[in-house]
Amino acid sequence: MKTIGLLILRIKEYLILTLFVVISLVLIFNNDNTQIRFLRAFAIGFVGTLQSGVSAVPNVFELQNENKYLREKNIELANEVAALKEAKLENIRLSKLLSLKDKNVLGVISAKIVNKSLVQTRNTITINAGENDSIKINMPVVTDDGLVGKIVGVSKNYSIAQILYNKDLRISAKVQRSRVDGIFTYDGVGSLILTNVPKAADVNPGDLIITSDYSNLFPAGIPLGTVIETGNLDNLFKKITVKPAVNFSILEEVFVVKNLPSREKYELEKIFMNK
Amino acid sequence: MIVSYLKYIAIVILLVAIQKTLIWLIALSNYNISPDLVILMVIYVGIARGHIEGLVIGFVSGLMIDVLSGSFLGLSALCYTITGFIAGYFCVKEREDSYKKYFLVGIVFLCALIANTIYFLIFYQGSPITVQNIFLIYILSTTTYTTLVGSLFILFIKDNKRTAYIG
Numbered sequence: 001m002k003t004i005g006l007l008i009l010r011i012k013e014y015l016i017l018t019l020f021v022v023i024s025l026v027l028i029f030n031n032d033n034t035q036i037r038f039l040r041a042f043a044i045g046f047v048g049t050l051q052s053g054v055s056a057v058p059n060v061f062e063l064q065n066e067n068k069y070l071r072e073k074n075i076e077l078a079n080e081v082a083a084l085k086e087a088k089l090e091n092i093r094l095s096k097l098l099s100l101k102d103k104n105v106l107g108v109i110s111a112k113i114v115n116k117s118l119v120q121t122r123n124t125i126t127i128n129a130g131e132n133d134s135i136k137i138n139m140p141v142v143t144d145d146g147l148v149g150k151i152v153g154v155s156k157n158y159s160i161a162q163i164l165y166n167k168d169l170r171i172s173a174k175v176q177r178s179r180v181d182g183i184f185t186y187d188g189v190g191s192l193i194l195t196n197v198p199k200a201a202d203v204n205p206g207d208l209i210i211t212s213d214y215s216n217l218f219p220a221g222i223p224l225g226t227v228i229e230t231g232n233l234d235n236l237f238k239k240i241t242v243k244p245a246v247n248f249s250i251l252e253e254v255f256v257v258k259n260l261p262s263r264e265k266y267e268l269e270k271i272f273m274n275k
Numbered sequence: 276m277i278v279s280y281l282k283y284i285a286i287v288i289l290l291v292a293i294q295k296t297l298i299w300l301i302a303l304s305n306y307n308i309s310p311d312l313v314i315l316m317v318i319y320v321g322i323a324r325g326h327i328e329g330l331v332i333g334f335v336s337g338l339m340i341d342v343l344s345g346s347f348l349g350l351s352a353l354c355y356t357i358t359g360f361i362a363g364y365f366c367v368k369e370r371e372d373s374y375k376k377y378f379l380v381g382i383v384f385l386c387a388l389i390a391n392t393i394y395f396l397i398f399y400q401g402s403p404i405t406v407q408n409i410f411l412i413y414i415l416s417t418t419t420y421t422t423l424v425g426s427l428f429i430l431f432i433k434d435n436k437r438t439a440y441i442g
Contacts, residue, residue: 013326013363020334020356027341027349028397038400 096144097253108142108255109133114158118248121188123165125149127254130157138217140257146223146245147171147211148254159256164192164224164244172215173224178202181212184224184242192225194240201238203230209242216261216269280331283320287336290316295343308416310424311387313340317355318386318425321362322379333359350397358390376429383425387418 008015097110111129129135131154141148141161149169153160162169165186173184173194180201182194194209207227211218225242233239290312302309313336321329337355341348365382367374374382395413396406404412 013330013360016327016330017356017360020330021353024334024337024349024353024356028347028353029349031348 093253097255107258109135109258110253110255111135111159112253113251116163116248116251118165121167121186123163124152124160125163125251125254127159127161127256128157129256130155130159132156133256134258135159135256136260138261140218140222140259141254142222142257143246143251143254145247146225147218148246148248148251150217151256161254161256163248164246165248171218171224172212173209174212175201175203175227176208176210178207181214182209182240184209192242192244194227194242195233195237197238197240199232199236199238203227203238203240205229216266219257219259279324280328283316283328283332284335287313287316287332287339291336291339291343294340303416303420308413308420310421311391311417312424313337314355314358314387314390314421315383315425315428317359318362318383321359321386322365322367322382324363325366325368326360326363329359329363330356331359333357347398350394354390354394357393358386361389362386379429380422380426383429384418384422387421387425388414391418391421 109129111127111133113125114128115126117123117125125141125148127141135151135154137151137154139151141150141163147164149161149163149166151159152162164171164184167186167188169186171184172181174181175194178201180197180203182197184192184194187193194203197203205227209224209227211220211222211224213220223245225244227240228243229241231239231241294309294312298309298312299307317329317333317336320332333355334352337350337352340351340355344351362382365374391414392410395409395417399409399413
């Protein structure tokens with residue numbers, strides 16, 4: 001304490017000088033005339049230069065806090081980006097489905113897949129639309145990419161559809177380019193194939209397979225898939241492997257087409273076969 | 276101590292009054308250049324009594340000038356405070372021998388130059404006058420004129436015990 005007192009006594013002239021200079025400067029800067037505006041501008045510039053010089057020296061504690069804040073913000077923003085990406089993808093899917101709905105003259109019922117199996121020989125999907133939505137057995141199920149399958153079971157609010165990867169589903173199909181007919185089916189071991197195609201038929205990899213006019217269940221012209229490999233099954237027929245138009249592993253929404261088989265056509269064909 | 280302060284302040288009031296009322300009689304007409312009698316008093320107090328007295332009298336007299344001039348409150352206070360402090364460095368109390376008179380004239384010139392430089396550079400900020408002209412027309416001429424008047428006082432200082440150091 002004594003030392004501090006001595007120190008103050010030793011520098012009292014400088015302390016008084018500082019006090020008077022500060023009072024004078026306060027008085028000066030409380031004036032509002034042209035000179036002071038210039039002085040203030042100069043003082044602000046000078047202080048700003050000093051501050052920018054001082055700010056170049058990093059404050060470790062401040063940096064730690066800033067780092068923590070930025071990490072938290074980063075996680076928050078990453079979550080937000082993920083949610084936005086999800087929303088964007090859903091938007092794209094729904095937009096495509098809506099455009100399909102507009103194009104389809106038969107009328108469609110939209111539905112969300114609530115369950116699906118892809119690894120069995122008889123694979124199905126369960127959708128959240130049923131009798132209450134006017135869904136009936138044998139109605140085709142599609143997406144904007146192509147055919148998914150057909151309805152095989154209906155409850156009040158849910159339906160089950162056979163998908164292309166189901167051994168029980170056989171579809172009358174044709175090669176779009178060469179109009180060659182065939183039966184589109186699942187071989188039960190992982191591949192979709194086009195059978196009953198004569199060995200001499202014009203089918204090449206890349207050809208698009210679509211539903212045929214002969215089908216009593218499905219409207220004609222719905223894409224089924226693309227030929228990826230052609231070979232010989234036996235002396236008479238080709239073995240054609242097809243990549244499906246629909247990617248079943250990422251399928252989430254579908255449309256059920258309000259198209260039922262023609263009863264008259266079905267009855268006529270049945271009578272003729274029985275004769 | 277308070278008595279001596281009051282004595283100095285009384286003299287300062289008198290000088291300020293002269294400065295504000297009669298000094299125009301000896302002002303150089305073209306640029307209204309006049310000697311600064313108050314600053315001579317501040318320098319005198321600084322030399323005779325030291326830093327603190329120089330500071331106090333400088334601040335008080337500067338404030339008086341500012342209040343009476345009514346234009347730029349604080350500017351004269353700042354200049355005179357600094358002048359009083361600088362003059363305190365030449366305080367005779369600390370010295371064994373006395374100053375020569377021409378050396379005293381030099382001290383007056385130096386202190387007045389510093390005070391006028393601060394005052395006029397701030398006062399003419401934002402005006403179209405260049406720094407060169409401010410220095411030549413106002414700073415140097417006012418300083419010279421003030422030093423001349425100060426020299427007259429120095430010449431007439433009597434060699435008594437107190438002033439022996441100064442003279």
